[in-house]
Amino acid sequence: MQEAKLETKHKTSNQIPQDDKKLRDGYKxxxxxxxxxxxxxxxxxxxxxxxxxxxxxxxxxxxxxNPEVEKYRKVKERNDILSKSVMNVRGGEQALVFSGWTRTIxxxxxxxxxxxxxxxIKIRILNDALGYLQRSLQTIHAxxxxxxxxxxxxxxxxxxRRERILLDIEEDRVQRSFYSQCRxxxxx
Numbered sequence: 001m002q003e004a005k006l007e008t009k010h011k012t013s014n015q016i017p018q019d020d021k022k023l024r025d026g027y028k029x030x031x032x033x034x035x036x037x038x039x040x041x042x043x044x045x046x047x048x049x050x051x052x053x054x055x056x057x058x059x060x061x062x063x064x065x066n067p068e069v070e071k072y073r074k075v076k077e078r079n080d081i082l083s084k085s086v087m088n089v090r091g092g093e094q095a096l097v098f099s100g101w102t103r104t105i106x107x108x109x110x111x112x113x114x115x116x117x118x119x120x121i122k123i124r125i126l127n128d129a130l131g132y133l134q135r136s137l138q139t140i141h142a143x144x145x146x147x148x149x150x151x152x153x154x155x156x157x158x159x160x161r162r163e164r165i166l167l168d169i170e171e172d173r174v175q176r177s178f179y180s181q182c183r184x185x186x187x188x
Contacts, residue, residue: 019121026125030098031132037091039140044090046143051085052092053133053140060099060130067118077103077110099129 039049062072075082086092100122101112116122 022121023124023128026098026100026121027128027132030095030125030129033091033094033098034132034136038089038095039136040090041143046140046147048085048089050137050140050144052089052095053137055081055085056092056095056099057130057133057137059096060126060133063114064123064127064130067123073114075112077112082112100126 038044038052041049044052059072059075062069066072077083077087086096096112100116101114104111104113114122114126116126
């Protein structure tokens with residue numbers, strides 16, 4: 001009897017470091033992917049990235065805060081919010097995969113499903129991924145705001161440039177009209 005307890009204790013103590021390694025590896029893969037693909041400001045607009053991160057945070061947070069509620073673990077792939085803010089962003093789909101979501105087809109319809117026990121490594125990775133995204137959101141928001149400001153400045157600059165061009169065109173039209181009247185033959 002005591003021998004069985006020792007074996008159980010031995011398995012548990014070996015399991016914890018292995019679980020920690022899996023957790024660290026899973027988290028590192030998620031963070032690495034997000035930093036290399038999703039936060040690629042050359043291919044993804046910061047405004048779009050912010051929308052994607054907010055959607056991922058909502059998905060992850062719903063599961064972490066309500067692990068027993070099944071409706072938060074399954075999302076239709078054709079869901080407008082998911083398809084526009086996550087799937088259409090470079091790296092968005094893979095962020096779901098690296099956080100433990102899988103794509104499945106049920107009754108000829110595609111879904112994204114998160115299936116894991118409440119105390120599993122996948123839930124812990126999802127929780128850590130949620131924390132990382134929440135911490136990153138402030139920086140992403142600042143970049144998105146800068147991008148919005150740049151767009152507004154560019155639009156204002158373009159509007160001003162167009163107005164100057166229209167004024168130049170009108171001034172040129174008036175001058176041509178004046179010159180054509182000056183060159184017109186004078187009557188006898």
